[in-house]
Amino acid sequence: MEPIRTRWRMLTGGLSGLILGVAGGIVGIALLAGGASGGAGDGGTSYIMAGHLPPLLTVAGQDVTIRYAIVCPPPGGDVSSGEPCDGGGDVYIRSGHTGGFERLSLTRGAGSAAGRYFVDVPASIAADPRGFSYYAVLRDRDHGTELTVPAGGADAPQQSFPLRDPVTVALGAHSFGATRTADARVADAPWGDGVGQAGLLGGPTSMRIGPSSFDVSRDGTVALLDEMNDRVERWRGGALVGSVPVEVAAATSDFAVGAGGTMYVIDGRSAAGDTPLLRTFAPDGLLVRARHIAERTWSQLRIGPRGPIVQQEPSEQWMPATDGAAPLDRAAQARAGSPGRPLADGSQLVVLRSGVGEVRLARIAGGAVRASWRVLSATPLGEVQLADATGDRVVLVVKAYTDTQDEFVVLVLDGRRLVQRFSVPSDQWAEAAPLAHFRLVGSSLYKLGSTPAGAFVDRYDLGGAR
């Protein structure tokens, strides 16, 4: 009997081990999965976000309504209801750009297509010849969270300027197909990962992304951000002259080259739960620094008078990332926000795409409008790709579009009139960063484009600036 009992015990022990082992393996996998799953997935945590389209530039007689979208968890956290959160807040506003603010409470509207919460600006403020400035404190009344827009609050409020006597340019209906030929192709990179090629991501059923941005130096050297191949390629006179490795995401990042060849890349993805990173690279591609920008979303990166500047939302302001060589933390960036892009002479260019077919543009200096323009088009206008100064002129590049056609319109303006106008093909076969298609260097305009064959940069000479 003893051998049978022993065999039975061994069988029992082995079977127990098998069952518990399988169970242990399943539990282990389940625990690993649970560790990855995190939150409840129903938006239980508290947060508040906003959308706001500031009336940066107004025209005579314009009624001004300031609107906000407030995005936060619905009461009780029940996302399934489809109902909005219980928002509210106040706008602090003043005539002109100095002095104390007056508080106006936001009204909650029935619809939310353009922002549910609004306030009508009193006519005495809206019509002030100096313009007005304001910021908002938005609230999730159910959870007690608050958000200040712009992020700098009273230190860097949003500003609105009146256009008293703008140069008005009536474009009429856009004539598609009459585009100007480029003066030179200064970079030409077929798709691929070899020398002189450019990487392409995506395909027929997903986003196609090519080189997402570029910049041009004073000497005409084109630096192309080939993020799919983790490099920056440098071209001069249509020939590749070098390449340096950079570690960046395979996403649509924006890119700018500063003094001495220092390179800046703003990330086309967001660090988990945080704002995007602005990375600084030495000319040889060595990562020098990576710091978060102030806000959640960016539209463009450029070089300003004191280093890289980033236009950000929801503030809809340009914010400096550095003060010379010194990086700024997020609060300092927000406190230095401005409605226009800062220029080297201390002025700033403020841009507003208004209605269906209008662009308003103003050069602001000393807190007042020094020159202004209204561009009116019978064809819908899309994004302003570029607004920049060259000498005493301003170059504006804006997209004209219909459901089936689109082209970029280039306008050269001075203080009295439209000096030059032409169109260029959009050439957006692959995606790039949203406002990274043009750069102005001196009197040359450069365009980043793409076709099924590859990516390229074309140069258009605008003639002498005065």
Add this chain to the structure above:
Amino acid sequence: MKPLAAFLATFVVALALTGVTGARTHTFQSANCNTATPQPTAGMTRDGQMNYAIIAAWDGYQWGGGCWNNDDHDAAPNDPPQQYTGGEGGDCSGFTFKTWREAQDTANGGRYYWAPLRNVHGPYTAEAFKNAAGAPNGTIYKPNADAMDGFASTWHVGLVFFRGSGGWDQIIEAKCEACGTNLFDESYRSQSAFGGIRRIGWTG
């Protein structure tokens, strides 16, 4: 000692084999997502759905996918493009389908809440949205597109979160594997490859 040795030996072998097998077949989708019945809802406001959409931010992108968990982390990054691997996140059309509270039945224009962890892509591709396929979907004149309207091409679709001051749009979208799902500024409105699209039946 022999029965104990037999127990330990089979336990270790079974544990290892189960773990390895499980790890091989385990995906974010298989471990976390469900097939719960969607919940019909009377209301569907644009800002309510902006809130729903933003929950998916930072939770990744998965081609062909439609399940995420709101932990602001992509549990399955670096998937190969245009391949379904069971990772976390929606793709552009799956994300739009869930955010727009649509039904699997294309003839049904009703509103249905799909919890983030409900794994569903829906019947529409980006191109189908562009062509306004299905009862809940329509087109819109692009200059008039507002919050939670969208822009679709044959390869991508994204939803307007808010307009930008320079004529671009803040778009909430499941964009690409490295980009993830998030708010991005885009110029889709002016690109002729993209058409304006809308969900029929907003209640506010």
